[in-house]
Amino acid sequence: MNAGIITIGDELLIGQVVDTNSAWIATRLNSLGFAVERILSVSDTEQAICESVNEAIDRYDLTIVTGGLGPTSDDVTKDSLRRIFGGEMITDAQSLELIEIFCSKRGIAVTETNRKQADVPSSCTVLPNYFGTAPGMLFKKGIHMLVSLPGVPFEMKALFENEVTPLLKQLPVEGVIIHKVIHTFGIAESNLSDVLNEFEKSISPSIKLAYLPDPSGIRLRLSAYGNDRKLLSQQVDEAIEKLRATIPQYIFGYGETSLPEVVGKMLLSCNATVSVAESCTGGKISHLIVEIPGASSYFNGGVVAYSNQVKENLLGVKHQTLIKYGAVSREAVEEMAVGSLNLLSTDYSIAVSGIAGPDGGTPDKPAGLVWIAAASVNSLEVEKYIFSNDRSINIQRASYSALNMLRKLLLKEHPELKNIFEKV
């Protein structure tokens, strides 16, 4: 079955908000067997909403709409849907009760604005919102189903998981889609494409390979479409085995994962701790580590040594080193890594010093130059990188490169860790 996603809001069309809801919904719809054909963002006017919803009814089996349900006067989705699906506006008793409970929990008065959020078209089935004040709504027209959800991401997600997913699971689904993702780091897209040229020719024609590059690495996605789940699954698994044989040094994980998660699992598995000394990445590496739930088991902490004074006083980088080689040098980043290991009493450490840009570069040391070290009690690995002139990209690429150096150091010292990611 096919599906479409419509996100409503002028903030999307003037670029003030990036639409993250669609990607999240698309992932969920895919895993439920729906092929998402289009993702569309439109203005929050009745005309734009009605036009796009009517198109969607013709085009898809299922449409998910988000946004335009807020308490403010710029939200007109409910009136537009009532025009298309019919009925009159009525107050939904359960939603009103949920709004009253929601406000009383937070110790705020229930205003007329809040109360109006319980009004819905009589043509819909209400999907109760336990995390906010705007109820979800389910409409049907012929075989078409349309679900309208609030645009606030965590309310939308809770409603989708708790109310929409069970409904969709009951529907009969035709066809099978299998997506599998292989994560790589440390090779450019065009080089990877050349290396995988033979591989691409060798796999079954029902499988499609896509390259998804970003600063956290290049994800390779194998997608198989057909009717026989067992056969497709077997073909995809064979393709992954071939990939693994072709580029073992670049693959760091499979499926829904990330470098910070993989490194975390490795540290947990060998019962080791890590600390971080960051200059130009300014806390980004620590942040990536801490985003993973349970990081406290292996992460002691870090020092953001932005000024030279902090590099000297806290991390023990020698004054002479900073004078002779500068803060952005092999020597300084080595001392930072060792300093972090000692100061924070950890088994491993990573350290970064570079010029994030756009300013601050010199002919010798241009913006984008970054030195990274990964250290343990027994090893000290250092690499020099030259990234771009873009501050934000340099911070991201340096952060993920540092995590990848730690991954490689862990693999070197604990070869048995290779096996914890054998299964896809």
Add this chain to the structure above:
Amino acid sequence: MNAGIITIGDELLIGQVVDTNSAWIATRLNSLGFAVERILSVSDTEQAICESVNEAIDRYDLTIVTGGLGPTSDDVTKDSLRRIFGGEMITDAQSLELIEIFCSKRGIAVTETNRKQADVPSSCTVLPNYFGTAPGMLFKKGIHMLVSLPGVPFEMKALFENEVTPLLKQLPVEGVIIHKVIHTFGIAESNLSDVLNEFEKSISPSIKLAYLPDPSGIRLRLSAYGNDRKLLSQQVDEAIEKLRATIPQYIFGYGETSLPEVVGKMLLSCNATVSVAESCTGGKISHLIVEIPGASSYFNGGVVAYSNQVKENLLGVKHQTLIKYGAVSREAVEEMAVGSLNLLSTDYSIAVSGIAGPDGGTPDKPAGLVWIAAASVNSLEVEKYIFSNDRSINIQRASYSALNMLRKLLLKEHPELKNIFEKV
């Protein structure tokens, strides 16, 4: 004139990549006087691309297409555009030269795959790409203009700024759009909507007010549409004056700005420095500060004190405090803030300790409980917050709340700073 944006790629439709290009392009098109009507993501098949491009030619004056120009075999945009706009595939000499320079700078061999990226439909005008290997293309059909750009964000942005913007500036534009944004922090959307009820009724009907909430605050957007730029501009300025009189305590900036940037400007302006002691936010606050170019003028560094050991050994939090009150307490966060001030020798500091969740909460101290302190030599402000059960949202909300506490402390100690943001 109206415009549409089409982003191409299966990775968008299965939710593996969030489309950030569209928001960036939409901002630029708006400032050039184009109203973006729709943003559409479609699959990278010839059928989907041709269908959506033909719709766009009928619907808009200008279409911007991104994606599907990479070196890999899943990229079919060029063939699809050749089918629509005609011509044959030819090798563009300038692009081939740029590709050769690009590869030689990086010390990599020019492969057949790279070389093929210089092939373009003869019906297009080539927009040279100095930052990557896929050239941009400009097509015309009747009065319609279509621009095809690579999907890699920084290549797309460079091409848009350097090649597309000058072209669009030459076009005659009808109608005027004015958007102005006012940034607020510290009040919930439904409360803000109630407080601004009278304000909304009082402004000119040609002005629309929108609420854009996210963890970094609620942005209020005033949009005016019409033909008389001077009149609209005056009406919007009057509305902003009224807003400023209604909610002065919540407004922290205007236009393209953010809390980290505002706090940075305030610190620069009073020649003060700041340091950060982070537990549950794990480096996010330091990262937000360092993302602003030039942060080294006021940011010395920070300590990510994730373990209690680091809180004691580096920040000097008393062992007795951690035993008696716990790490997530008013007492601990106060000592962290003072410790950071001393350890990193700064004029101001912020400290955060909380339970990011989803695990680790207790009935007394649930996930989402966060204590935040802002300190100077003369003051110590502490606040208790209760956020949500979502780890990522808690880290973000705690980080921005901490920056807002620093902003308020700076305003208290340096009332003259109020004036640096008077101009919109």
